[in-house]
Amino acid sequence: MTYCIGLLLNDGLVMMADTRTNAGVDNFSSFKKLHTLADTPGRQIFACTSGSLSMSQAVISLIKEGLPAAEDSDMIRTLDKCTTMFRIAQLVGEAVQVAGRTVGAALSAINISSSVSVLLGGRIGKGAPTLYLVYSAGNFIECKSEAPFLQIGETKYGKPILDRGIDLAMPLDEAVKVAFLSYDSAMRSNLGVARPIDMMVMPRDPKLPLLLRRIESDDDYFNHLSLRWAELLHEATFEIPNPPFMADLIGK
Amino acid sequence: MTYCIGLLLNDGLVMMADTRTNAGVDNFSSFKKLHTLADTPGRQIFACTSGSLSMSQAVISLIKEGLPAAEDSDMIRTLDKCTTMFRIAQLVGEAVQVAGRTVGAALSAINISSSVSVLLGGRIGKGAPTLYLVYSAGNFIECKSEAPFLQIGETKYGKPILDRGIDLAMPLDEAVKVAFLSYDSAMRSNLGVARPIDMMVMPRDPKLPLLLRRIESDDDYFNHLSLRWAELLHEATFEIPNPPFMADLIGK
Structure with a gap:
């Protein structure tokens, strides 16, 4: 399983991915997915x-090494030749389709999800x-302000x-x-x-630096956040009155 | 879609089911599922x-009308002849299997989930x-104290x-x-x-009455709980400090 989040806010872009991979609970490992x-x-x-x-690794390698030339051209198509983010999304979608026709077809033949x-x-x-x-068919949607986040995996x-x-x-x-x-x-x-979680923060202001950070399994800030959140949820639950229509039933 | 919860606690049993049914977003309705x-x-x-x-209605009708006799008996098998809850779970599992062989097979033939x-x-x-x-194959698990709740549907x-x-x-x-x-x-x-939500509360003490109640779409208690919970979550989020490692990035 995996859980990835992308947030596109007025102040910039945030992307996060956990690192757990597994083929059954008896075979799990840690791989970078950002x-x-x-x-x-x-x-x-x-x-x-x-x-x-x-499949994921095949897709990333295809993008990095470049996709086969289109019929009307003799150039290997690479990311650095794309002039817009839309063109890059098209290239990624095509890499997903190419991986699907090769690795994916082999997996499907033995009933493994690809x-x-x-x-x-x-x-x-x-x-x-x-x-x-970018969906598994290679089609894609762009994040817009009405719904400023996208998720994939265990969403x-x-x-x-x-x-x-x-x-x-x-x-x-605060968004992070x-x-x-x-x-x-x-x-x-x-x-x-599971942690580690990899994160990337790109402020909208291009003069501000990019942040790339890994939140490890023993990260103090995350540990504190997790503990404090549990306490606060408990307090919030306690704060809400119990249903009045059950007073008779429980003999109060 | 549907969402049902069962809680089995020291003080008793709680069961809840929403009432929304749909065959696509352009065809939805309200049916009792408890x-x-x-x-x-x-x-x-x-x-x-x-x-x-x-399928659900077929299962409930089969249980209420009784299942065909077993091979070694000439009695229609009904709920009131079962002497334990385990036997009743078996009967329900069998009703799920019978519905699967009839209604379910017809649905599967046209690629509709049954x-x-x-x-x-x-x-x-x-x-x-x-x-x-009781799962869709008719097998079942019993709720035990280590994990005192079970869910089905949009869990x-x-x-x-x-x-x-x-x-x-x-x-x-408080559990409710x-x-x-x-x-x-x-x-x-x-x-x-979606609401209405139907609920049943059965106190462990058999001298206490059973509660059957429908939480309507305009239920005051639920409306208040929903609003207050949103406020409290907002306050709880605010209560947790923001990540210290981002101070540089956002120019604080």
Whole structure:
């Protein structure tokens, strides 16, 4: 399993991916799922992958090494030749399709799921950051302000917290905190999601630096957040009155 | 979609089911999914169903009308002849299998999912209440004290709250409140779960009355709980400090 979040806010872009992979509970490991596709002054592109690990790695390698030339051209198509984020999303979608026709078909033949999905985020030049979700068929959607986050993988446990807590106008540090709370819920309910969590924060202001950080299993800030959140939820639950219509039943 | 919860606590049994059914977002309706199978002084049995509505209704009707006789007997098998809750769970599992062979096979033939699952709870005589989850293959598990709740349907959005908030030793009214919070999350994240919510509370003490109640779409207590929970979560999020490692990035 995997859990990845992408937030596209007024102040910038946040992408996170956990690192747990597993083929059954008796075979789990840790792999980086937040990939740097480009990080030069003019081009900062990142991808989080969810799904079959071999498919994910094939997709990332295809993107990095370049896709076969189109019929009407003799050029290997690579990321650095794409002039817009939309073109890059198309290239990633095509890499997903190519991997699906090769690795995916072999997996399907032995009834193993070969689906893979990708969160793709970044910026070209000094343009505003953008965020895409590329589905396993290679089609994709772009994140827009009406719903300022996208998720892939084990999305449901952590979605209620994002639904309530993420706001287009919030500062990036607060958004990262809410995303951590979402991870805390997902990790508590599914063993297939676990720290370390890799994160990338790209402020909208291109003069501000990019943050790449790994939140380790013993990260003090995350540990404190997790403990304090449990206490606060307990207090919040206690704060709400119990249903009045049950007073008779429990003999109060 | 559907969301049903069963809680088996020291103080008794709680079962809840929402009422929304849909065949696509353009075709939704409201059906009772918490069924009274028996409610006499010596036998109080309830079932919540999730999955195909026609399958669910077939299962409930089969249970109520009785299953065909076993090979070595000439009696139609009905609920009131079962002497233990385990036997009743077997009968329900068999009803699920019979419906699967008839209605289910017809649905599968046109690639429509026919899976159905059942939460079965109740007591015989003055025995302690028990709770079972009957899967779509007709096999079942019994709820035990290590994990005092079971869910069926759209389970994930509301599970983190149950994981944190449900405790074997808590009073029934507080447990109902936590279950409502779980519904609040599920309803916020999935349009396929909606009020009215039907609920049944069976105190462990057989001298105490059973509570059957419908929480309507305009229920004052639930509305207040939902609003207050949103406020409290917001306050709790605010209470946790933002990540210290982002101070530079956001220019604080």
